[in-house]
Amino acid sequence: MSDTKNRILDAAERLFGERGLSATSLRAITSAAGANQAAINYHFRSKEGLIWAVYARRLGPVNQRRLEMLDASEAKHGSGTLPLEEVMEAFVAPIVQLGPESAFCPLMGRMYTEPGDFLRKVILEHMGEVARRFTMAFKRALPEMPDMDLYWGAFFTIGMLAHTMHGTKLLEAISAGRCDPADREGIAHRIVIFASAGLRSLVGLPARLTHS
Amino acid sequence: MSDTKNRILDAAERLFGERGLSATSLRAITSAAGANQAAINYHFRSKEGLIWAVYARRLGPVNQRRLEMLDASEAKHGSGTLPLEEVMEAFVAPIVQLGPESAFCPLMGRMYTEPGDFLRKVILEHMGEVARRFTMAFKRALPEMPDMDLYWGAFFTIGMLAHTMHGTKLLEAISAGRCDPADREGIAHRIVIFASAGLRSLVGLPARLTHS
DNA sequence: GTCTATAGTACGATAGAC
DNA sequence: GTCTATCGTACTATAGAC
Numbered sequence: 016m017s018d019t020k021n022r023i024l025d026a027a028e029r030l031f032g033e034r035g036l037s038a039t040s041l042r043a044i045t046s047a048a049g050a051n052q053a054a055i056n057y058h059f060r061s062k063e064g065l066i067w068a069v070y071a072r073r074l075g076p077v078n079q080r081r082l083e084m085l086d087a088s089e090a091k092h093g094s095g096t097l098p099l100e101e102v103m104e105a106f107v108a109p110i111v112q113l114g115p116e117s118a119f120c121p122l123m124g125r126m127y128t129e130p131g132d133f134l135r136k137v138i139l140e141h142m143g144e145v146a147r148r149f150t151m152a153f154k155r156a157l158p159e160m161p162d163m164d165l166y167w168g169a170f171f172t173i174g175m176l177a178h179t180m181h182g183t184k185l186l187e188a189i190s191a192g193r194c195d196p197a198d199r200e201g202i203a204h205r206i207v208i209f210a211s212a213g214l215r216s217l218v219g220l221p222a223r224l225t226h227s
Numbered sequence: 228m229s230d231t232k233n234r235i236l237d238a239a240e241r242l243f244g245e246r247g248l249s250a251t252s253l254r255a256i257t258s259a260a261g262a263n264q265a266a267i268n269y270h271f272r273s274k275e276g277l278i279w280a281v282y283a284r285r286l287g288p289v290n291q292r293r294l295e296m297l298d299a300s301e302a303k304h305g306s307g308t309l310p311l312e313e314v315m316e317a318f319v320a321p322i323v324q325l326g327p328e329s330a331f332c333p334l335m336g337r338m339y340t341e342p343g344d345f346l347r348k349v350i351l352e353h354m355g356e357v358a359r360r361f362t363m364a365f366k367r368a369l370p371e372m373p374d375m376d377l378y379w380g381a382f383f384t385i386g387m388l389a390h391t392m393h394g395t396k397l398l399e400a401i402s403a404g405r406c407d408p409a410d411r412e413g414i415a416h417r418i419v420i421f422a423s424a425g426l427r428s429l430v431g432l433p434a435r436l437t438h439s
Numbered sequence: 440g441t442c443t444a445t446a447g448t449a450c451g452a453t454a455g456a457c
Numbered sequence: 458g459t460c461t462a463t464c465g466t467a468c469t470a471t472a473g474a475c
Contacts, residue, residue, distance in 0.1 A: 057441080
């Protein structure tokens, strides 16, 4: 792959993350990459083609690592029940540990909230296998849990995760700078603990809706 | 307030929510509102002025309701410990129950993730009082909890909430349409239960980080 | 594979009549 | 308070030389 192509991908990843997809012009990207305006059209055909390539370059490895960790957990526990925290960690750790220095994090965090239909195709293409495998795994980890509660819990978990990936400026504001966003292992563990406890708490929810 | 001004606000709220802030042109807004291009400049001075007005119109009432519910809870329990679920409900319910028909929901959901510095000023202006009051309330609900864990938990809770506000298309995809996003009371209760359990689970976390 | 040059369109903002 | 008309700028995409 040409050097120019990679420089464009790097610049696009950073600028898309900082300014959003629609607010980032191809001019700004080629300028930051030290490339010519026409290079994007040559290498990626269009702005959408570039966006697709930016996501594809990072999502593949992250999802591969997720599935590897899940494979390891399933191999370890045979056909028995899977520990919820282990499944959750396989889902959470590979993306959290991209690290705060990765320019891809804000894009990962906005993957589900960026407007436009185009990103949906990216999600469908890249997340299908992960969604299937982890849905099965969560059911093996919480066999007594009704499917509906599990769907809600997975939805909430993805929300926490996306919000955390997008950025920790809000966390620094909330904590007046006392929480350390660079501690990726701590973040991953906190998400695993919080989401696992939250997921378990939804079991048999209707009976508990009377708390108020 | 003039009729045109309100029609512009309604159209802007809807289009900003559907397409994002930077991808929505003032032309599209005035066209949808049946107003003249120049009307936005007359009423709101600029695109940023319009965005500010769109947020201000909805954030005020939501945050007022949050504080009212918190006031009621504090009045009920005197100077004692506050029930965590009650504080959480005061924070969550007023925004969740905007209802899926409210065009403001996606904007609320992207409030923390839309790129650009301008929205930060909106947040600072409108969320300061809520942040102060609820930080104190959560500490009263979980007096034994270290501040740091509480900040993390609040951060995660805001993430779940924002993600849920933004839209439930992902939830419908996950659940194959079997979860009902129109059941706002059910959503609010699920968030309250999930986030409260998650928050409690973070207490004394370091000792439990050895699970893996 | 990289460049220059440009077509064709859309943008935010404003001036000035009514 | 609402209109028409327009300025100046920025955009994506492409054609065609090298």
